[in-house]
Amino acid sequence: MHIDQAKLEAFMGRLLQEMGAAMNVGLVNIGDQLGLYKAMTGAGWLTPAELAAKTETDERYILEWLSSQAAGQFVDYDPSTGKFRLPDEHAMALAIEESPCNVAGAYNVIASTIKDQELIADAFRTGRGVGWHEHHHSLFAGTDRFFRPGYRTHLVNEWLPALTGVVDKLNQGAAAADVGCGFGSSTLLMAQAFPKSQFFGFDYHDGSIEGARRRAADAGIGAHRLSFEVASAKAFPGSAYSLITVFDSLHDMGDPVGAARHIRQALDPDGVFMIVEPFAYDSLENNINPIGRMFYSASTMVCTPGSRAQEVGLALGAQAGEEKIRGVVMAAGFTRFRRATQTPFNLVFEARP
């Protein structure tokens, strides 16, 4: 073994950063759960005692938490006053729920993968799958919360208009299904934007469907316009849909070809199948970047075991890339497939019968 000292030191320096980031996952989730970031939003400079009073928490713990956040440059610290401040830009990322760049949900997801580590290590040994429903519950709401800002920003304004004739049909009144809908943020956004159309959300996970139903009720949208039902992608009810969507769930399915085949027969002959997947290039060497890193990691902990837990167990992975998705869709009998649009985080495909 030959040790290049400079290379070793550089890697150790990098690991120090990584360990700090990893230790911070629990602290960010505590800040989120106890409303610490929210209480600091727009509040200017605060002493630990003031933040503790605002959030009904213990001052000594708050001092330590704030110190860790200052050391990680998540908050500012003024040594002359002993006060702390959350910069507005950081509040956008961590505290303001409606912000397009809120990533608090990602931390909920990361926490779930740490809690499920033993389950996944065991799956590595046995090769068995771990279903989406088997994960710690913070994965479910966390995923919805992580993806919602992107859907809110892009779905109605950019992604649906990039599809052939879909917006006109939804404006006039059409039926649409959202398959693998999770907590249904995508379904709800579409229902809110197109009041003349009917939206049906389907997911095999009953806990997610309960969450989606609560969201629909909170939004005050009646079941005649928006409904959620437990159903698998290969067996959901209904026919002649003008639009069927799958948001970040095709690669989670064990049999995506079977699912796409069922979707094709449930579509109107003139309908559109919209597939939203994580952004990825076709080969690993092109995905060696921060987004690829995050998605391959999530894929190892969640998506690949999830697919392996279902029949066929194709395990496309969250970095499948366009050519693999095209292969799945064409194998299911669709005749047209194209990349309709993209963002730095997502690829959006259109398939037609």
Ligand SMILES: C[S@@+](CC[C@H](N)C(=O)[O-])C[C@H]1O[C@@H](n2cnc3c(N)ncnc32)[C@H](O)[C@@H]1O
């Ligand atoms: C990564 S989550 C995405 C959820 C939601 N579409 C979103 O974008 O927030 C994947 C979802 O696919 C669902 N799913 C996985 N396999 C499925 C199947 N065979 N049939 C229906 N839903 C499935 C899971 O239950 C989970 O809710």
